[in-house]
Amino acid sequence: MSAPAPSPLAIVDAEPLPRQEEVLTDAALAFVAELHRRFTPRRDELLARRAGRRAEIARTSTLDFLPETAPIRADDSWKVAPAPAALNDRRVEITGPTDRKMTINALNSGARVWLADFEDASAPTWENVVLGQLNLIDAYTRNIDFTDERTGKSYALRPDEELATVVMRPRGWHLDERHLADAGGRAVPGALVDFGLYFFHNARRLLDLGKGPYFYLPKTESHLEARLWNDVFVFAQDYVGVPQGTVRATVLIETITAAYEMEEILYELRDHASGLNAGRWDYLFSIVKNFRDGGAKFVLPDRNAVTMTAPFMRAYTELLVRTCHKRGAHAIGGMAAFIPSRKDAEVNKVAFDKVRADKDREANDGFDGSWVAHPDLVPIAMESFDKVLGDKPHQKDRLREDVHVEAADLIAIDSLDAKPTYAGLVNAVQVGIRYIEAWLRGLGAVAIFNLMEDAATAEISRSQIWQWINAGVEFENGERATPELARKVAAEELAAIREETGEEAFAAGHWQEAHDLLLKVALDEDYADFLTLPAYEQLRG
Numbered sequence: 001m002s003a004p005a006p007s008p009l010a011i012v013d014a015e016p017l018p019r020q021e022e023v024l025t026d027a028a029l030a031f032v033a034e035l036h037r038r039f040t041p042r043r044d045e046l047l048a049r050r051a052g053r054r055a056e057i058a059r060t061s062t063l064d065f066l067p068e069t070a071p072i073r074a075d076d077s078w079k080v081a082p083a084p085a086a087l088n089d090r091r092v093e094i095t096g097p098t099d100r101k102m103t104i105n106a107l108n109s110g111a112r113v114w115l116a117d118f119e120d121a122s123a124p125t126w127e128n129v130v131l132g133q134l135n136l137i138d139a140y141t142r143n144i145d146f147t148d149e150r151t152g153k154s155y156a157l158r159p160d161e162e163l164a165t166v167v168m169r170p171r172g173w174h175l176d177e178r179h180l181a182d183a184g185g186r187a188v189p190g191a192l193v194d195f196g197l198y199f200f201h202n203a204r205r206l207l208d209l210g211k212g213p214y215f216y217l218p219k220t221e222s223h224l225e226a227r228l229w230n231d232v233f234v235f236a237q238d239y240v241g242v243p244q245g246t247v248r249a250t251v252l253i254e255t256i257t258a259a260y261e262m263e264e265i266l267y268e269l270r271d272h273a274s275g276l277n278a279g280r281w282d283y284l285f286s287i288v289k290n291f292r293d294g295g296a297k298f299v300l301p302d303r304n305a306v307t308m309t310a311p312f313m314r315a316y317t318e319l320l321v322r323t324c325h326k327r328g329a330h331a332i333g334g335m336a337a338f339i340p341s342r343k344d345a346e347v348n349k350v351a352f353d354k355v356r357a358d359k360d361r362e363a364n365d366g367f368d369g370s371w372v373a374h375p376d377l378v379p380i381a382m383e384s385f386d387k388v389l390g391d392k393p394h395q396k397d398r399l400r401e402d403v404h405v406e407a408a409d410l411i412a413i414d415s416l417d418a419k420p421t422y423a424g425l426v427n428a429v430q431v432g433i434r435y436i437e438a439w440l441r442g443l444g445a446v447a448i449f450n451l452m453e454d455a456a457t458a459e460i461s462r463s464q465i466w467q468w469i470n471a472g473v474e475f476e477n478g479e480r481a482t483p484e485l486a487r488k489v490a491a492e493e494l495a496a497i498r499e500e501t502g503e504e505a506f507a508a509g510h511w512q513e514a515h516d517l518l519l520k521v522a523l524d525e526d527y528a529d530f531l532t533l534p535a536y537e538q539l540r541g
């Protein structure tokens, strides 16, 4: 093979990182550049199409299954590709960022799958982007064992056969990677950077290990976006010379528009699809985002009052199981946000009980597996799925033909009795400030008030503040949601944090910046499509 042409991509505005040359090789960058040249124009068109569709929702306050794809839904003959052995039993999946310690802990956790996250559990600092890739390469080459200098604790991988199968989640289509630019100075989409570097370095290596390049695809809004991913996979497989059909993708159904196109999404990816996941937190965010100006009918109560037993959430998850099993795909459940504590028995008990109830319900509904956020929750979820699956790797034979979901059922938000509360507003402000501050320090997932918070849950918090203010919600205490009230609550929270942290830690953090950014995205008349877009402009590193 002749040497690859020098990469036309430039590394922009980035301090050199240790061992970055092992990730950012000329050959890998040439591949990413080629992905960018071929696919970014279509990415741009699809982002513009998102805006058009949202304008239509603002006009009509409704959504429906697509008439033009009815033949795909009516055709019972097609199925997705069979699951590879490494993805046949997915009863428990752990998620988390790809720093060195988390990588080892997740691979060792006993879960069948690890969602290695470059998306919502990871703030996209250049260091996280590049060293996350390095950690995965090091894990596959078993060069990752280390001692944490801060705690003195040593970390080592278990034998290969006990490790979780990695399913990597690249960034969504909307985020660019500003540290990699083409000759015209245009940033490369983060999705292509994350996918491209991972695929280039690991596709063959993973096949040698008896696994493969497997992906979770986040924030997909339509089957046309799934088609774009499929085209990326076809091109990538030819480029590195692995057989077509090597890639497997699990698509997160976490936007309200994608919920109306589940079958079409599987159809577009059918040679590469291995499942759908019910990404409940982004799903709620997407409902608020899309129907934010749809009037009282679409005002969601406090996010923690919207449980998975709400009729519109059940319609979504049951339709997902039904769709997957009809097409031979795995249906994977979502994230219960309760985080256990090794120090507080009561917090631990609450988390175990809540997660057990959630996973029991999913297993009984027909899901083939589900997510947990913490290693201590792996045995809890395992027990729920073991009870239902026994020795079977999945329950795709449960076709759930009893499920009948009408278009209106997915957006029947007003069937909920709960209303927004003042405490809900305070919580949204608290979580928003605390999460954004952590994100600006490079942390994408944190435990706040014993709940897992990541980009998706922060998106809900700031969107709910926006929606409640714009809908003129009156809380049970007689206060009305207004910009002034949000500012007052935010000022009180900032003062409380200062008290809690002490002056030195407060000054060393990004608290004022986080407070200001939360208020900007919650109060601006122009609703930002994603919190992470303005936040990325402020992210250093």
Ligand SMILES: CC(=O)SCCNC(=O)CCNC(=O)[C@H](O)C(C)(C)COP(=O)(O)OP(=O)(O)OC[C@H]1O[C@@H](n2cnc3c(N)ncnc32)[C@H](O)[C@@H]1OP(=O)(O)O
Pocket (backbone or CB within 6 Å): 094, 095, 096, 097, 101, 102, 103, 105, 106, 117, 120, 121, 153, 281, 282, 335, 339, 340, 341, 342, 372, 373, 374, 375, 445, 446, 447, 451, 452, 453, 454, 456, 457
């Ligand atoms: C809506 C969505 O998109 S959900 C998917 C995205 N979100 C996520 O992936 C969140 C994943 N979870 C996490 O990041 C973490 O659990 C957090 C940040 C919420 C809490 O982490 P911590 O504060 O470190 O929890 P805690 O102190 O209890 O951790 C105990 C041990 O478990 C490890 N651990 C905790 N969560 C994970 C995880 N998800 N993967 C691997 N190891 C983990 C910690 O590293 C720690 O290890 P150590 O004992 O060797 O130091």
Ligand SMILES: O=CC(=O)O
Pocket (backbone or CB within 6 Å): 120, 252, 254, 278, 279, 280, 281, 282, 283, 334, 335, 456
């Ligand atoms: O990505 C998952 C979600 O719940 O959001």
